[in-house]
Amino acid sequence: MASLLCRARVLAVAGRSLMVSSVxxxxxxxxxxxxxxxxxxxxxxxxxxxxxxxxxxxDLKVKNVVPGTRESPTLVPSIFEKRMVGCVCEEEATVVNWMWLEKGGVQRCECGHFFQLTEAAPLQPVQRV
Structure with a gap:
């Protein structure tokens, strides 16, 4: 008796059709x-x-830039007082060295590259026509 009920239920579920509509x-x-x-x-x-x-x-994409020196550091624009920056110290490195840059001075990465945070204008909304 139980097997007849199970078989009837399986056939009922298997017999359902698929409905598709356009979008x-x-x-x-x-x-x-x-x-x-x-x-x-x-x-x-x-x-x-x-x-x-x-x-x-x-401004989130990876940029390949010349290593910065103390006299001409790599400029990093930001509208905030701090920004997190990642430095791939060697070309073949598989690890990114992350550091916080702060406004007001030049900062040095462990590999010797220099970075400086600069003022950037905030994004302005685009006017739709």
Missing amino acids: RTMSKPGGIPLNVDHATGMEKLEMDMKEAGLEDPF
């Missing part, structure tokens, strides 16, 4: 909103800047 974007009324349509705050600012052509609005 429309917000360009038409009643569609599903895109990420840009419901983003707010920093996410919205980043999307607007990327749309305007600035691919790295928060």
Whole structure:
């Protein structure tokens, strides 16, 4: 008796069909909103800047720069008093040496490269047309 109930239940579940519907974007009324349509705050600012052509609005991508010296350090822009910076001390290194840079002076990495925090302008929202 139990085996008949189990077999009936399995057949009922296996017989269900799959329903698929098409997806429309917000360009038409009643569609599903895109990420840009419901983003707010920093996410919205980043999307607007990327749309305007600035691919790295928060200056987070890795940069290959010439090692800084005490007389001409590598300049790191920031709108804050401190910023965390990673230095790959050797070309083949697999470890990043992280350090906090503070405004007001030149700081030296363990490998001998010099860095200096400089003033940067805050990001301004992009005006949509």
